[in-house]
Amino acid sequence: MLVIFGATGDLTKRKLVPALFSLYRQNALEHTSVLAIGRKDFRSGEFRTYLRSESFGYADDTSKQEDFLEKIDYLGLPINDPAGYEPLREVLQAHSDKNIVFYLSTPSDLFEPIILGIAQIGYNTASARVAFEKPFWLDLESATALNTFVAKAFSEEQIFRIDHYVGKETIQNILAFRFANTLFEPLWNNHYIDNIQITATESLGVENRGTYYDHSGALRDMIQNHLFQVLSLAVMEPPHALTSAAIHDEKVKVIRSLRLGTDLASHVVFGQYEGYKQESWVSTTSDTETFAALRLEVHNWRLKGVPIYLRTGKALAEKKTKVVIEFRKNASILYNEQDNIDRNRIIFEIAPHEGISVGFNVKEHGETKKTRAVWSEFIESKEWPEAYERILGDLLLGDHTLFTRWDMIEESWKIVDHLVNCKEHCPILFPYEKGGRWPQAADELLAMDGREWYE
Ligand SMILES: NC(=O)c1ccc[n+]([C@@H]2O[C@H](COP(=O)([O-])OP(=O)(O)OC[C@H]3O[C@@H](n4cnc5c(N)ncnc54)[C@H](OP(=O)(O)O)[C@@H]3O)[C@@H](O)[C@H]2O)c1
Structure with a gap:
């Protein structure tokens, strides 16, 4: 029942x-x-x-x-x-x-x-x-207290913490794409990957959820759970088997090895859309971030030194969720000697459509030394199970794979608490237009590294 x-x-x-x-x-x-x-x-x-x-x-x-x-x-x-x-x-x-x-x-x-x-x-x-x-409470302290309380009544085996993002087909496909293909896995390291970008933007504002959101903000609402889940799948080592425990072990290792720059102010951008303070159930003096962008690194053998950029926000021009893997530029000594040859990219698109695209270069028609970028796409069929269907189906079967283990929540809160704390000490909240573009500071975050968001 x-x-x-x-x-x-x-x-x-x-x-x-x-x-x-x-x-x-x-x-x-x-x-x-x-x-x-x-x-x-x-x-x-x-x-x-x-x-x-x-x-x-x-x-x-x-x-x-x-x-x-x-x-x-x-x-x-x-x-x-x-x-x-x-x-x-x-x-x-x-x-x-x-x-x-x-x-x-x-x-x-x-x-x-x-x-x-x-x-x-x-x-x-x-x-x-x-x-x-979700959310599994507000910070590490409250989450630990809640977990301790729940653990008095139920064992970890009986507990299923939901993050419905993980139930989405394309997010599950990140593992299959990486570990079922000889073509891509050998390149998944800091010799070939230049940077990773994870975006989850929404066009809606807080609507009628102001009471919840004003205490939460983008860091707690999106980054602590959804974006860290996606990030862990994109950069984890291969699990020794496709079992729940093996996958969770690798995911939590990723979160443990995440590093933020010591100069936080130049690695983090917060924004608030104009008119947010006038939304229902939102404080008129609120400093809650409705947008956040971060630059992180994962300090492991495979990807050390590869910047990972996250951004998420409400009331932006477009709803889109995607992971972009950008590869290093080709030395370009043979082709496009004058202009830059385009990077290879792999994109996992979760919203508004689900699918995977691989970007590569081919010879420009009729030319000898010029190339152009093209895409090969896999579009997920419309018949996919909705995320909650997978979540509920697996819950009824008792399969933990798509649920969040406590140690992942614990490690995620440590980072998010640190960021929330940073927000209190460097309270720069860039305004942005409701339904418009994110704060320019989020572009500068990448520009400092000589990069830009791939749209
Ligand atoms: N909605 C979404 O799309 C979504 C997506 C992801 C996660 N979640 C999470 O899922 C959970 C439920 O979300 P929801 O959108 O369904 O929330 P909701 O519309 O606010 O309703 C939640 C339920 O809790 C009841 N409730 C609220 N306060 C109560 C109180 N003080 N005493 C007794 N009952 C109370 C509500 O009863 P009344 O109807 O009588 O108010 C309702 O049955 C939340 O943890 C949310 O963060 C929601």
């Missing part, structure tokens, strides 16, 4: 229910029913009516919708009051399925009372699993 806490929220209606419906259509939910929990006082029938209107605009095939909805019951519960969990005990006791997965789709400050409530009714059994949405 899948028990979703916070089922009246945005994530459940927009992502979890459509993903569950898709799993249902693939007969992957045959033995799983869903208990939706929220603080609102719905009856199950009313909640299904709510889902009919709120969720099914997002699913493309509604033919089995009614059968699927029959699998979902609703329970109103004072989620933040562990003493009020008796009605949940009664529902779980009456249910024949004793393999219970608790999914915490609530703000992080409810994680502790929910865990306490589950433990108090005795349902933190050895076969239970518990999944947490």
Whole structure:
């Protein structure tokens, strides 16, 4: 049984229910029913009516919708009051399925009372699993305290920390592309790679999430989790096997070997879009960064000295997520002697489209010594599973590969805490136009190294 806490929220209606419906259509939910929990006082029938209107605009095939909805019951519960969990005990006791997965789709400050409530009714059994949405709290101290608290009720094997980015097909494809091809892996080192750029920009502002975002900002909301996950896959050593433990071991080694320049002010850029302080639920004196760009290095044998540039922000001109691997320039003594020959590049594009492109040079038609850059592209088919479908499917199977292990969170927070601290000591927050371009300082970050963002 899948028990979703916070089922009246945005994530459940927009992502979890459509993903569950898709799993249902693939007969992957045959033995799983869903208990939706929220603080609102719905009856199950009313909640299904709510889902009919709120969720099914997002699913493309509604033919089995009614059968699927029959699998979902609703329970109103004072989620933040562990003493009020008796009605949940009664529902779980009456249910024949004793393999219970608790999914915490609530703000992080409810994680502790929910865990306490589950433990108090005795349902933190050895076969239970518990999944947490991001963010895994606010900094290293609060995350460690939360982890220690959860560890009293559940073992690490029972805990699934979600980062839905890792569920995206192209992000998983980074490993396959690197380690299933003789062509690329020998070049994946500091002899051939010039720099790595990871971008995740959004065109939307904070919308109605000001309360959360104003305490979070780009560093905590995107870099600590999504961007570090992507970075670790792009630069990690080959795992000894494609097992969850082996992959997590290599990922955490990457985060441990990340280095920021000692002169932080010239390695970090923060920005805030104009009008952010006037958004709902945002402080009128807020210094929260809605944009961040960083220059990092990974201090390992393979890639030492290769700059890794990250940038992420809200309310920018375009929504795009991609990883660009730029190779060193060809010496160009044979071709394009006058002009520079273009670099080779590999691009993993995650949004707005998913796919992988390899950029290389060919002879310019009709010329002898001139070349031009061309691209070879793999475009991911439209039939890919949505990230939450993979996440929920793997959660129900108990496969940890796409979830975040505690040591990765711990190491990531160490770096992000350091950056947050830096922000407090060098409080330069560059303004940028809402819906426009990022602060120019982010261009200068690369220009100082003689490079530029590849768009
Ligand atoms: N939405 C997304 O696209 C998205 C993406 C990635 C991660 N996440 C994460 O997923 C989690 C859920 O996100 P969401 O967007 O669904 O959040 P949400 O819309 O704010 O709702 C979360 C749920 O928590 C309940 N809740 C909030 N405060 C409560 C309180 N004090 N006491 C009892 N219940 C309370 C809400 O109940 P009411 O409906 O009664 O308010 C709702 O059921 C968050 O941790 C978020 O960071 C969300």
